[in-house]
Amino acid sequence: MQAVPSEFLTIDRKERANMPFRDLSLRAVEERICDFDDVVISFDEQRARVEASRCIHCPDPAPCMVACPTHNDIPSAMWLIEQGRYKDAAEIYHKTSSLPEICGRVCPHEQLCQGSCVLNKHHQPVLTGQLEVFALDWERTHQPYTVKQAAPSGKKVAVVGAGPAGLACAHIVLQRGHQVTVFDAKPAPGGLMVYGIPNFKLPKEDVFAKWSDLEAAGAKFVGNTYIGKDKTIDQLFAEGFEAIFVGVGTGIDAKMEVPGEDLPGVYEATDFLIRGNVEDQCLPADKKERPQLGKRVAVIGGGDTASDCLRTALRIGAEEVICLYRRTEKEMPGGKKDRQMAKDEGAQYRFLTQPVKFIAGPDGRLAAVECIEMKLGEPDAKGRRKPVPVEGSNFSIAIDTAIKALGYWPDPIISKTTPNLETHDWGLITLTDKKTGATSRPGVFAGGDGVTGPDLVVTAMVAGRKAGEAIDQYLRSR
Ligand SMILES: Cc1cc2nc3c(=O)[nH]c(=O)nc-3n(C[C@H](O)[C@H](O)[C@H](O)COP(=O)(O)OP(=O)(O)OC[C@H]3O[C@@H](n4cnc5c(N)ncnc54)[C@H](O)[C@@H]3O)c2cc1C
Secondary structure, eight states, rough: OOOOOOGGGOHHHHHHTTSOOOOBBBOOHHHTTOOOOOEEEEEEHHHHHHHTTTOOSSSSHHHHHHHSSSSHHHHHHHHHTTTTTTTHHHHHHHOOOHHHHHHHSSSOTTTTHHHHGGGTSSSSOOOOOHHHHHHHHHHHHHHHOOOOSOOOOOEEEEOOOOSHHHHHHHHHHHTTTTTEEEOOOOOOOOOOTTSOOOOTTTTHHHHHHHHHHHHTTTEEEEOEEEEEEBOOOHHHTTTOEEEEEEEEOOOEOOOOOTTTSSSTTEEEEEHHHHHHSGGGGOOOOGGOOOOOSSSSEEEEOSSHHHHHHHHHHTTTTSSEEEEOOOOOOGGGOOOHHHHOOOOOTTEEEOOOOEEEEEEEEETTEEEEEEEEEEEEEEEEEEEOOEEEOOTTOOOEEEOOOOEEEOOOETTTTHHHHHOOOOOOOGGGEOOTTTTEEEETTTTTTOOOOHHHHSSHHHHHHHHHHHHHHHHHHHHHHO
């Protein structure tokens, strides 16, 4: 429900709907490809208030609220920003979101809140994502947020995986008065928000600032701890944790299964992004060496990860960067906004192209990729037309680095080492109750990519919050 009901606002909707639109301001390409700093220029107060005043305040429930996976009360936040009540606007987001400053930056807004803005019919949508960032950044600088906590329950909860699902679950569990310890295989918290999404989309300081909010409320982080190997879920129960949330994502890069895949110069996307983007102090011990990038780089795949790899390669010195994708641009799963930025920054694209072999040069390193041309055939089960090889169309492209951005699989270690934890689809954790995140193992809850397969920060965060509430109920009913 909207906190600021639209029927009480005396506004001229027509006038608002015709206000001029000014798109996001981005740093100039030649400047931004020399560093990893945020590409988007933040709104100042005046710009934020003008943009927020373009909201025509649709009746409750507004389409933007419905489209937002966490149902942020966007119209009320827009009204409060317009009035200069930035702290109150930030509070609106905290009611429904555990990571508003992060979702404001990385959500595919054009498909969610902004995509459903009624202004799209004749004009341009309100830039709700950037306004969310504005309110939360203002709050952090002027009146920082603190996690409000219920009286201590004396109960301990373990969260396995410090990605958006795990951090959101920890946030709710802390609010309900329980103690939380977050375990992660990586040295620092954040999951893919730190060890995947590059700084130029999401500055890592935002993720660490979020963690420090949780830490100030008593959350403990235990890094470099691989659950299933260093200790098991059963051991966590034996240590006195009464409920466990598993938010381990899908950490295994998909393979291509083609000759030459293991040649020096061929990278998996996650490995490349971690080595290329993460600061030294947060790097896992086995990933300290920076990528050895050549001049000509090919990125294979069509999702957001591919866009991030293209843009990272351009920033660490590649001269020519090309994306090879087996379907056409229309079928690409990645967001248009990121792809356009990659194009603007100099990435080239070759569609209907499938690599079939990586070829070594005389020094044993990658020297070329052999590809075959594809054409689109019949639609598959999901309705996407299947790429079909064109016989005899093989050709080679000279490259010295290839990055495979083909998708992700779940790591089966937790399900293999946890009795009675059911899985499906090659290792994704099965929920016995989708509303609560309960699994087949009593006391174990799960959510995020490790349940759904690769998805979004916001959907993982929503799953973590739901499980956090369910864990609170579970602990209180014991
Ligand atoms: C390159 C890239 C770019 C992306 N860009 C966007 C974007 O722009 N917008 C967007 O919304 N989404 C984006 N995504 C998707 C988004 O990052 C994920 O959907 C989201 O992070 C999933 O959250 P999660 O908490 O389920 O898992 P993760 O973020 O993957 O976190 C899981 C955590 O669990 C830890 N872990 C795994 N196994 C164990 C274990 N056995 N023991 C202990 N710890 C373990 C991992 O180390 C990791 O820290 C991107 C993904 C990638 C790879």
